[in-house]
Amino acid sequence: MNPQSFSLEKLAHLVQGECVGQRDLKLSGLASLEHAGAQHLAFVNADKYLEQAGTSKAGALIVTEALKAQIQGQQNFIVAANPYLAFAILTHVFERKHAQTGIESTAQIDPSAIISDSAYIGHYAVIGKHCVVGDESVIQSHCRIDDDVEVGKQCFIDSHVTLTGQAKIGNRVRIHANTVIGGEGFGFAPYQGKWHRIAQLGSVRIGNDVRIGSNCSIDRGALDDTLLDDGVIIDNLVQIAHNVKIGANTAMAAKCGIAGSTEIGKNCIFAGGVGVVGHINIADNVTITGMSMVTKSISEAGSYSSGTPMLESLQWKRAAVRFKQLADVPLTQLMQRLDYMKSQIESLESTKLRNNYDD
Structure with a gap:
């Protein structure tokens, strides 16, 4: 692990974000909302994580201004336009680097x-x-x-x-x-x-x-x-x-x-x-x-796209059989059937209109 720690203010400056809360809070790593401790910084980039953010033990959170207003129970933040990008930048700060030459x-x-x-x-x-x-x-x-x-x-x-x-x-x-x-x-x-x-x-x-x-x-x-x-x-x-x-x-x-x-x-x-x-x-x-x-x-x-999307197994087997049946029928025959069906529908619609007119 990288033993270095950085103040919340310093980390906010590195990502051009706004530091909110305890500016001199020392943080020594990044972690997920679920596993973060008081020494960790975590990020929130969607509404679906708000509940988890409120109960996280992270020392500070990277958030947008809009998300910050909805999080209860947290006091220390880095407010950034793109929390995920800010997180990506800070991974390099805490990364274990190869210093040997x-x-x-x-x-x-x-x-x-x-x-x-x-x-x-x-x-x-x-x-x-x-x-x-x-x-x-x-x-x-x-x-x-x-x-x-x-x-x-x-x-x-x-x-x-x-x-x-x-x-x-x-x-x-x-x-x-x-x-x-x-x-x-x-x-x-x-x-x-x-x-x-x-x-x-x-x-x-x-x-x-x-x-x-x-x-x-x-x-x-x-x-x-x-x-x-x-x-x-x-x-x-x-x-x-x-x-x-x-x-x-x-x-x-x-x-x-x-x-x-x-x-x-x-x-x-x-x-x-x-x-x-x-x-x-x-x-x-x-x-x-x-x-x-x-x-x-x-x-x-x-x-x-050209991949086949996932179906329940029985549905997939039925679809595969039907697809093969389509492949076995010549295209001209399919077109003839469609033309016939179209003419039948048009005939029914015409008959219905005549009956309505007669009534």
Whole structure:
């Protein structure tokens, strides 16, 4: 745990909020409303948490002005326009930071590599020829950084990460355990019943402030580079194939798979388990809901879905049978039936009108 504590006034200043109550109250961490103690700061960002906030033992609460007026039994607050954003900022204050610098004795570093004096290289890390590791970057134990890879400033590369394919990593990038950046893309040419490997000659370029979770694979390009622009965030267990381009501030949840040469715009959101076919384009500001399969280009911003929503099991089985029955009937036959039903309805309506007129 981080032993540091901060006054309520200081924490309010850090998030540009208003300090209300005991200004010199010392707080040493963040906690949920349920588990917070007198030394903790918690946040409230919706009306549904008001009752819980009133009974919380937290030393202080981050709230909006409107929420503060509705909370009884609490005296110390940080009033902010966006409590969740304020909470996010303060997590960095209480985060346990890696302060160690230097190179561990078991690391293997090629003499041609350039390692900043303020960087840290962990045990059994291997760094190849002509690599660069920037200021204040942390390379944890058992990482492999192959020849000609560049890592920018203030990066965090977790244990057992592999950076290869002459990848270029920007500043303030976080890559978590067991991820591979720059691995060989899945490229093969079929000929006479066999698959012929295509050497992947491109690389991977990752912008600034990118976050990549654990157990991800981001392949280098076949000819052009695979690109992740500034601010992209990727969850665990995500596959990005060769030549993919992802625009700034796009987010992908776990188990997404993006096939090769797809271009994804800025500020997109891909929920868990989304699959995207290759060689298509997706516009800016597109949201894809969970378990959807994107099979064609999307040219307009908006929310798109193709996953099957959950039903009670018996309902789902009935729906699946009916769906199959629809698939087994030719479209022309369905249209003929609909036309017939329409004509029958029109005939009944006409008869009813005549009868009303006669009456």
